[in-house]
Amino acid sequence: MMEQLVIIGSGPAGYTAAIYAGRAQLKPILFEGFEAGGSPGGQLMTTTDVENFPGFAEGIQGPVLMQQMRQQALRWGTQVITDDVIAVDFQERPFRIATTDLIMYTHAVIVCTGATAKRLHLPGEERFWNNGISACAICDGTNPLFHNVEIAVVGGGDSAAEEALYLTKYASQVHLLVRSDRLRASKTMQSRVLNHSKIQIHWQVLPISAHGDEVLQQIQLQDQITGAISELKVNGLFYAIGHRPNTRLFEGQLALDSQGYIKTTGKSTATNIAGVWAAGDVQDHLYRQAITAAGTGCMAALEAERWLAEQANAFSFAA
Numbered sequence: 001m002m003e004q005l006v007i008i009g010s011g012p013a014g015y016t017a018a019i020y021a022g023r024a025q026l027k028p029i030l031f032e033g034f035e036a037g038g039s040p041g042g043q044l045m046t047t048t049d050v051e052n053f054p055g056f057a058e059g060i061q062g063p064v065l066m067q068q069m070r071q072q073a074l075r076w077g078t079q080v081i082t083d084d085v086i087a088v089d090f091q092e093r094p095f096r097i098a099t100t101d102l103i104m105y106t107h108a109v110i111v112c113t114g115a116t117a118k119r120l121h122l123p124g125e126e127r128f129w130n131n132g133i134s135a136c137a138i139c140d141g142t143n144p145l146f147h148n149v150e151i152a153v154v155g156g157g158d159s160a161a162e163e164a165l166y167l168t169k170y171a172s173q174v175h176l177l178v179r180s181d182r183l184r185a186s187k188t189m190q191s192r193v194l195n196h197s198k199i200q201i202h203w204q205v206l207p208i209s210a211h212g213d214e215v216l217q218q219i220q221l222q223d224q225i226t227g228a229i230s231e232l233k234v235n236g237l238f239y240a241i242g243h244r245p246n247t248r249l250f251e252g253q254l255a256l257d258s259q260g261y262i263k264t265t266g267k268s269t270a271t272n273i274a275g276v277w278a279a280g281d282v283q284d285h286l287y288r289q290a291i292t293a294a295g296t297g298c299m300a301a302l303e304a305e306r307w308l309a310e311q312a313n314a315f316s317f318a319a
């Protein structure tokens with residue numbers, strides 16, 4: 001199979017790139033993923049209220065927004081394939097894209113594989129994963145395991161604040177475990193967390209191990225100043241400690257920075273390989289917003305359209 005443009009990833013960046021490329025009649029193929037990077041639709045699939053995406057004065061649910069973007073991409077002729085890309089070869093042209101089921105060749109690629117939540121890898125974490133420990137309150141918080149019990153959330157950013165607030169709907173008490181003496185979350189989120197009667201903040205502590213029998217029952221905390229170890233009886237432990245870019249697939253293929261994010265050139269979304277662009281959280285550790293991801297998805301599609309038009313003779317098709 002030979003294609004003009006393949007988009008890998010299905011968050012706001014991928015769908016926006018697909019909408020623009022579809023409208024430019026590039027007949028994009030979009031691999032929305034199956035398991036890699038979480039779930040098709042990206043991180044907004046595990047978010048409830050999105051209140052800062054322009055155009056939705058009353059806010060919109062993350063999965064609804066992604067469903068709308070997907071529908072819009074389909075409407076403009078995108079072919080969506082639900083499969084994980086497992087290998088790429090950008091060293092030879094046309095580029096080669098492989099899943100477990102197919103091999104596809106393409107002149108251009110837009111990478112929008114996003115980022116994944118980090119874990120702490122505590123002793124006991126594997127044992128209690130999905131039995132009390134999770135990295136997504138919004139996915140797992142409704143589990144009866146977490147109803148009317150005490151729960152801990154690790155982190156001090158917007159994700160931790162959002163998860164702690166969300167979990168107050170179900171838990172009897174939420175303990176927010178912050179490793180430093182300050183919250184990194186926005187002022188609005190800080191104020192919501194600090195003023196919530198069900199949230200107790202533990203400053204300068206880190207969980208160091210998880211204990212229980214069938215399910216999580218207790219964690220050990222270490223004070224980061226004194227080193228003292230204490231116990232906290234909780235039936236839930238949620239990680240909200242940041243993200244890692246989903247770029248393993250591109251190691252040795254694209255230039256990555258020290259944290260593994262794809263390097264892009266200047267104000268563009270161009271990577272070090274002509275014909276490959278990167279958009280969304282996979283190349284952005286600074287803004288990481290749905291709207292900035294969508295914006296860079298748009299940029300990547302416009303840049304790809306222009307580049308494909310310039311290469312049209314070489315590739316012998318009318319772009």
Ligand code: NDP
Nearest residue numbers: 154155156157158159160162179180184240241242287288
């Ligand atoms: P951040 O990187 O902003 O925060 C990560 C938090 O986890 C920090 O408090 C950090 O501590 C802590 N942390 C990191 N590693 C560890 C560790 N090993 N052990 C304990 N704690 C740790 O990540 P977020 O996911 O919260 O946010 C990412 C971006 O997404 C931000 O730009 C945020 O504004 C945005 N966002 C926006 C939302 C919205 O607008 N509704 C919702 C969620 C996120 P320290 O401060 O000490 O480094």
